Amino acid sequence: MMTCREASLLASRSLDETLPLGERVALKLHLTLCRGCTNHLKAIRVLHNALRKGVELWEELESYAEASLSADDKRALGALVRKAAEA
């Protein structure tokens, strides 16, 4: 029986690729017996799916964000770019 330390790593990896058969079976067995690891996988899967769906919202938030370059930064950057373009 694998430990929770090992199972939680496999659970995370299962979100990134199809696990090899042996690992997949071992993880599944562990999950049927372990509520903590089941909860962990559920939580990180919620996070994973939310990000999948939410990338546009994330970018939308960025465009709403107040953050902008300062006037000084813009002047300095503008001068650098101009100089590079002329070179």
Place this chain on the structure above:
Amino acid sequence: MTVANAYERTLPEATEWVALYGDLLYRYALGRVADTETARDLVQEALLAAVRARKSFSGHSSPRTWFVGILKHKIADHFRRTGREAPLADDGAEQDLFDHNGQWKNPPSDWRTSPVDVLGRKEFWHHLRECLADLPPRQAGVFTLRELEGMDTDAICQAYEVTPTNVWVLLHRARMGLRRCLEAGGFGNPTEEEMP
């Protein structure tokens, strides 16, 4: 002054780039590195790279997409550099999470409700961004490339020059850290004794 238009297929004069795309690129970078100074440096690197590459602008994509594409490369470079500075080792967090038998010290609680539903989407994203900023840089970097840029493990391995095993470990630690950070912020209905 030229108006930035997403459908425009010609590249504006370099002298106009900062005014047209500076803030856009800055916000994009800031959303990923969460540090104003680094974000500004990355915008500068991207703009200078764009100067060198401007002859190769093909018009297949909008200038905006083209600039963001260059910036993405610079962000990946940045994560690779910061990654190099910190060798991947046992970061000690595992000892706090698991006992010597590898069992949870505090088993994770059941996220009965999606954190997105509980606090509303905007709040969730703001909180997530703060949690992401608290992670060790390399974990945050790999997580960002994977979950926000949608890169697969192979592409991240190349960007970071690390093995797949290390990418899995970094993603695992990032997710673990984010789950705990989100729970500490009241997401997912953890019970009192499970709060860190």
